[in-house]
Amino acid sequence: MSHPALSIPAFAVPHAITPLLEVQDLQVHFGSKPAVRGISFTVHEGETLALVGESGSGKSMTALSVMGLLPDGGRASGTIRFAGRDTSTLSPAARRALRGGEIGMIFQEPMTSLNPVMTIGAQIVEALRQHQPLSRTAAKARALELIDLVRIPDPKRRFQDYPHQLSGGMRQRVMIAMAVACGPRLLIADEPTTALDVTIQAQVLELLDRLRRDLSMAVLLITHDLGVVGQWADRVAVMYAGRKVEEGDPSALFALPLHPYTQGLLRASPRLDDAQHYTQGPLTEIPGSIASAAGQDGCAFAPRCPQAVAACRAAVPSLRILESGRKVACPLAHQD
Amino acid sequence: MKRHLPRLARIAGHAGLRALPTAIGIVILGFFLLQQAPGDAVDVLSGESGGLSTEAAAALRHHAGLDQPVLSQLAAYLTGLAHGDLGWSARFNVPVTSLILQRLPGSLLLSGTALVVSVLAGAALGALMAAREGSWADRGLSVAALLFYSLPSFWISLMLIVVFSIHLGWLPSGGSQTIGGPEGGLAGLLDHARYMVLPVTSLSLFYIAIYARLVRVAMIEARAQDYVRTARAKGLSESRILIRHILRNALLPLTTVAGMHLGGMLGGGVVVETVYGWPGLGRLAYESVIGRDFRVLLGILLLSSLLVIVANALVDILQGLLDPRVGVSHAA
Numbered sequence: 001m002s003h004p005a006l007s008i009p010a011f012a013v014p015h016a017i018t019p020l021l022e023v024q025d026l027q028v029h030f031g032s033k034p035a036v037r038g039i040s041f042t043v044h045e046g047e048t049l050a051l052v053g054e055s056g057s058g059k060s061m062t063a064l065s066v067m068g069l070l071p072d073g074g075r076a077s078g079t080i081r082f083a084g085r086d087t088s089t090l091s092p093a094a095r096r097a098l099r100g101g102e103i104g105m106i107f108q109e110p111m112t113s114l115n116p117v118m119t120i121g122a123q124i125v126e127a128l129r130q131h132q133p134l135s136r137t138a139a140k141a142r143a144l145e146l147i148d149l150v151r152i153p154d155p156k157r158r159f160q161d162y163p164h165q166l167s168g169g170m171r172q173r174v175m176i177a178m179a180v181a182c183g184p185r186l187l188i189a190d191e192p193t194t195a196l197d198v199t200i201q202a203q204v205l206e207l208l209d210r211l212r213r214d215l216s217m218a219v220l221l222i223t224h225d226l227g228v229v230g231q232w233a234d235r236v237a238v239m240y241a242g243r244k245v246e247e248g249d250p251s252a253l254f255a256l257p258l259h260p261y262t263q264g265l266l267r268a269s270p271r272l273d274d275a276q277h278y279t280q281g282p283l284t285e286i287p288g289s290i291a292s293a294a295g296q297d298g299c300a301f302a303p304r305c306p307q308a309v310a311a312c313r314a315a316v317p318s319l320r321i322l323e324s325g326r327k328v329a330c331p332l333a334h335q336d
Numbered sequence: 337m338k339r340h341l342p343r344l345a346r347i348a349g350h351a352g353l354r355a356l357p358t359a360i361g362i363v364i365l366g367f368f369l370l371q372q373a374p375g376d377a378v379d380v381l382s383g384e385s386g387g388l389s390t391e392a393a394a395a396l397r398h399h400a401g402l403d404q405p406v407l408s409q410l411a412a413y414l415t416g417l418a419h420g421d422l423g424w425s426a427r428f429n430v431p432v433t434s435l436i437l438q439r440l441p442g443s444l445l446l447s448g449t450a451l452v453v454s455v456l457a458g459a460a461l462g463a464l465m466a467a468r469e470g471s472w473a474d475r476g477l478s479v480a481a482l483l484f485y486s487l488p489s490f491w492i493s494l495m496l497i498v499v500f501s502i503h504l505g506w507l508p509s510g511g512s513q514t515i516g517g518p519e520g521g522l523a524g525l526l527d528h529a530r531y532m533v534l535p536v537t538s539l540s541l542f543y544i545a546i547y548a549r550l551v552r553v554a555m556i557e558a559r560a561q562d563y564v565r566t567a568r569a570k571g572l573s574e575s576r577i578l579i580r581h582i583l584r585n586a587l588l589p590l591t592t593v594a595g596m597h598l599g600g601m602l603g604g605g606v607v608v609e610t611v612y613g614w615p616g617l618g619r620l621a622y623e624s625v626i627g628r629d630f631r632v633l634l635g636i637l638l639l640s641s642l643l644v645i646v647a648n649a650l651v652d653i654l655q656g657l658l659d660p661r662v663g664v665s666h667a668a
C-alpha cells in the first residue's frame with residue numbers, strides 16, 4: 001500500500017491528468033508574520049498524502065487554507081485548485097458546496113469541535129441536509145447508518161446524545177461521520193488522533209483507513225507522528241517553518257531520510273520500524289526550537305542544523321527532484 | 337426530549353427544596369428588622385389626622401395586634417401565614433392579602449413587559465454590536481450602554497416625562513389608563529399600552545444596557561469557538577451558523593442573568609411606579625413605608641421573594657432545556 005498507484009480504485013481517472021488537489025506556492029500571513037511560506041503539493045484521487053512537521057510548522061494553516069477557513073487575521077496567497085478549479089474564483093455558494101460536500105475535514109480538537117447544545121444526531125443530519133435533498137426521516141436514517149459506519153455502538157441511542165456524554169475518541173468518530181457524510185472526494189484529517197489516548201489512536205486511524213478505501217476518498221493526513229505516516233500514507237511531505245523540505249515515498253524516505261530535519265525527526269520518533277528505539281537509550285530530540293526560524297535568512301533550519309555551512313544562510317534552498325523521485329530542499333543532501 | 341425529563345424534574349425539585357426555608361427565613365428576618373424601625377402605623381395615622389386620643393390610638397393598636405409582645409406578634413403572624421393570611425393593614429383597614437392582590441397584576445405587567453423588552457432589545461443590540469465589532473456603531477452603542485447603565489432610573493423617568501409628555505405631548509406622564517377612556521377591547525388595550533410606554537422604557541433602559549453588553553461579549557466569544565469552525569467546514573450558510581450555532585450558545589448567559597433580574601425589576605418598580613403613579617406593588621411598598629404599615633410591607637416582601645424564587649426555578653428549568661450540560665449529576 002505504500003505505492004500510490006495501488007491505492008487508486010480501478011474506476012478512478014488516471015491521476016496523471018488532473019490532480020484532485022493542487023496547491024501552488026501557498027503563503028499564509030498573520031499581519032507581517034508568515035505562517036506558511038510558499039508550499040506546493042498535490043493530492044491525487046484516492047491517494048493519502050501525509051503532511052508531517054513539528055508544532056508550529058504551518059500544517060493546520062495549510063489545511064485551513066484549502067478549506068477557506070483561515071482564522072481571523074490570516075491572509076492566504078498562491079493558488080489552490082480542486083478538481084482543476086481555482087478555488088479563489090468560486091462564488092461563496094460554490095465554496096460552501098465544496099466544504100462538507102466534496103471536501104470533508106476533521107480537526108485536531110475533538111473535545112471542542114462539536115456544538116455542546118446540539119445532539120450529535122442533529123449535527124450529522126445538518127451536514128447531510130446542507131448538501132443533499134433529503135427528507136428529515138431519510139436524513140435521520142442516513143445519520144444512523146453513518147454512526148454505525150464509524151463503529152459507534154448503539155447508534156439509535158447515541159443519536160440522541162450530546163457531545164458531553166461521549167468520550168474524546170467517540171467525539172472524533174462523530175466528527176469523522178460528519179466529515180464523510182456527503183461522500184467527499186477529499187478528506188482532510190488534521191492530527192485526528194493527537195488529542196486521544198494511545199490505545200484509541202490506532203482504532204481511529206484504522207477507521208480512517210477503512211473509510212478511505214470503502215468511500216474511495218483521497219486523504220490529506222496531517223500529523224507530527226511519523227509512526228502514523230509509515231503505516232497509512234502513500235506519500236509523505238515533510239514541512240518545516242512553513243515550507244516543504246522533503247517529499248517522497250514513505251518507506252524509502254524512512255529508510256533513507258535525506259534532509260537533516262527529516263533525519264532529526266526520525267531520530268526523535270519512538271515508534272518507527274523496529275523496537276530498537278525502545279531499548280536503545282533516550283530519544284534524541286532535535287536541539288533548538290522552531291521559533292529560531294523566524295526572521296532567519298536562507299534555510300530556516302540552519303540555526304538547528306548540525307550540517308549547516310555558511311552558504312545555507314545565503315539563500316532559501318530550492319526543492320530539488322532527485323532521480324529516485326525524492327524531493328529535497330537542501331543542497332548538501334545527496335543519494336549515495 | 338423524553339430522556340431529559342428526569343433531569344428537568346431533578347432541577348425543579350432542587351429549586352423547590354431551596355425555596356421553602358429561604359422564604360421562611362426572609363419573613364422572620366424581615367419581621368425583626370421592621371420591628372426596629374421607629375414608630376408604627378398608628379403614629380402616622382395620628383400625625384395625619386392631627387392627633388388621636390390615647391384611647392383611640394390604643395384601640396387601633398389593639399385591633400391591629402400591635403400592642404402584643406414582639407414574639408407573640410411573630411407567632412400570630414406565622415400562624416396566619418400557615419393559613420394563607422397575610423394579616424391586617426393598620427393603615428387601610430383591609431386584609432393585606434386583598435390589598436396586595438389588587439396591585440400584583442399591575443406590577444407583574446410592568447416588570448414582565450420590561451423584562452421581555454429588555455431581553456429582546458438587549459439581545460438584538462448586543463448581536464448588532466458583535467456583528468459590527470470595532471465599528472462606530474459598536475462604539476457608539478457601547479458608550480450609550482455605559483450611560484444608561486449608570487444613570488439612576490428616577491432621573492431617566494423624569495427626563496422621559498419632560499421630553500415625551502411635556503414637550504412633545506405624545507404620551508401620558510402618569511396613571512395606567514385614561515379616565516373615562518375606552519374600556520376593554522382593542523381600544524382599551526391600546527389606551528393601556530400608551531400608559532405603559534414610558535414606565536416600561538424607564539425600567540428597561542438599565543437592563544437593555546446590561547444585556548447588550550453581555551450578549552456582545554458572549555457572541556464574540558461564541559463565534560471564535562471550534563464548533564463554529566466545524567459548522568463552516570460543513571458548508572453551512574452564515575445565517576444558519578449564526579442562528580443555530582452562535583446565538584444559541586451566546587444567549588445562554590442571558591437567560592441566567594435575566595432570570596435573576598426579575599426580582600430586581602420588581603424592586604426597581606418602587607421608583608418607577610412612584611414617579612409614574614402606576615398602581616403596582618412598588619408604589620404600595622412606598623406608601624406603606626411612609627405610613628409605617630409594616631404588615632403590608634412584610635407581605636410584599638414575602639410575595640416578592642416567592643416570585644423571585646419561582647423565577648429562579650423557571651430559569652433553572654429553562655437552562656436545563658437550553659443547555660444539556662446543566663443539572664447532570666457529576667457521576668456522569
Ligand SMILES: Nc1ncnc2c1ncn2[C@@H]1O[C@H](COP(=O)(O)OP(=O)(O)OP(=O)(O)O)[C@@H](O)[C@H]1O
Pocket residue numbers: 030034035036053054055056057058059060061062071072073108191224
Ligand atoms: N490565529 C492566529 N493568529 C496568528 N498567528 C497564528 C494563528 N494561528 C496560527 N498562527 C501561527 O501560524 C503558525 C503555524 O501554525 P499552525 O497551526 O499551522 O501549526 P501546526 O503545524 O498545525 O502546529 P500544531 O502541530 O501545533 O497543530 C504558528 O507559528 C502560529 O503561531
Ligand code: SF4
Pocket residue numbers: 259260261299300301302303305306307308309312317329330331332333
Ligand atoms: S540547507 Fe544547510 S542548514 Fe538547511 S538543512 Fe541543508 S544543510 Fe542544514
Ligand SMILES: [Mg+2]
Pocket residue numbers: 059060061108190191
Ligand atoms: Mg495544527
